[in-house]
Amino acid sequence: MSDEDLSARVTLLEETIAHQSRTIEDLSGEIAGQWKIIDQLQFRLERLTEQFRALEDATLEAPAVTKPPHY
Template sequence: MSEDRERITQLEETVAYQAKTIEELSDQLAEQWKIVEQTRTKLDRLTERFLSLEEQSLDAPAITRPPHY
């Protein structure tokens, strides 16, 4: 009987440890997802800005050498 109690206690400790670990990993995953979303938003803004600048440069007159060259 004592052996069963020890075994049950050990199993309960293992389950509690695993539950704590899962919760910590879940929190870390949520934090990482937030960072990924922020990075994606920044990338989208930079892409739009780059495309806008690229468009403006196509509209600009070509760079030519001055006549005295």
């Protein structure tokens, strides 16, 4: 293997590593953004669940037992 071939292979490997590093950084940024969105959605879901339970508790109360006026 000549020095030129070896140099070309090393250059190709360096370029490949640089592209892969950039891709990994991009993907890492995307994942971080998605986790931020997931955290926001979980917070909203918890709030909505609490509101739903409060409404459910308010509507599930049994009406008072009273005699109709004609008795």
